[in-house]
């Protein structure tokens with residue numbers, strides 16, 4: 001089972017003999033479906049070459065804070081936002097000491113400060129260094145800040161000594177990484193998510209559509225699976241891989257999406273509408289390719305059903321969550337959709353050139369009742385995890401009110 005499908009792991013490698021294990025770690029993370037980007041400290045490059053890790057990760061390896069080439073491809077702040085998880089393995093005593101004190105003197109230490117994603121460290125050092133009270137205090141401090149420490153293991157060390165300080169084996173690290181995404185906040189619930197664009201045919205070769213990539217909806221589906229829900233995913237045409245544990249239904253048009261949703265809705269506890277559904281379709285689809293003739297050309301469109309509004313209007317609707325894609329007046333428009341479509345919640349995003357649609361990251365403002373919560377810009381996977389937690393809280397509260 002691919003437990004890390006679509007997950008973005010930023011692997012930090014610091015200087016130490018255990019750096020050779022990061023090669024296997026990258027292979028295993030990728031075998032589980034993760035997208036891995038590697039950041040190496042200068043000392044790490046003495047133990048294993050960036051070229052090796054570049055070949056294994058199939059991505060450029062980042063080594064410098066101010067590197068014109070990699071900064072132009074993906075700047076360091078963008079990299080910090082891109083990550084769903086930052087894993088530093090091996091993490092040397094020196095790296096941890098600098099991180100405890102908030103140093104941002106190289107790329108890896110800067111990223112660890114700049115990311116809003118969870119951070120995990122797999123320490124590797126000589127046993128005396130590990131047992132030293134300075135190191136122990138440093139690890140206690142970073143644990144208290146919410147950073148997860150994996151290991152270390154005990155045993156023979158490269159320096160000839162024996163004791164605690166060996167980096168955990170890559171095979172033992174990967175399950176910790178996969179489990180860190182599991183929340184179980186929606187155990188036992190049945191969730192239906194729509195994602196991606198719809199396509200409305202004009203003639204046999206043309207259609208009307210939009211720039212939705214499906215990433216946001218797929219991330220929501222994955223976060224719901226990790227929250228323990230049974231997930232159905234109704235998806236428009238996209239070029240990304242669906243989580244293998246979702247019941248996937250592929251559709252093309254808004255009408256097909258409507259039919260697929262309505263077929264499943266009676267067995268759904270929570271409905272999340274992340275798809276960018278076409279509001280209109282072509283009144284009469286031409287049987288043959290339309291020929292170029294006059295200077296202007298008119299298409300007659302008819303309104304599609306509003307799937308979300310129809311679900312919310314059912315006699316006994318599921319907990320219903322919409323998305324609002326807005327280019328202006330985000331809060332006012334989203335709150336108006338929340339009320340007019342009678343939704344339990346709505347997640348609003350600003351869309352436009354390189355925003356919301358088809359981008360790697362997003363930012364959401366979530367509205368429910370008279371409340372709202374801002375989810376700052378982060379990877380769509382990170383946002384989806386927080387959104388699912390918010391939905392679970394409100395869904396469970398609504399259910400407990402019903403039973404009292």
Ligand code: PMT
Nearest residue numbers: 212213214215216273276277306307308323324325357358
């Ligand atoms: O797919 P990505 O590239 O990752 O981009 C993500 C996204 C920007 C598409 C996503 O975050 C998003 O905002 N999805 C909703 C897009 C949208 O159609 O917004 P809207 O404000 O036009 O519609 C409001 C709500 O009504 C949405 O939940 C939509 O799914 C639903 N709707 C709209 C029209 C329709 N006919 N039926 C619907 O169910």
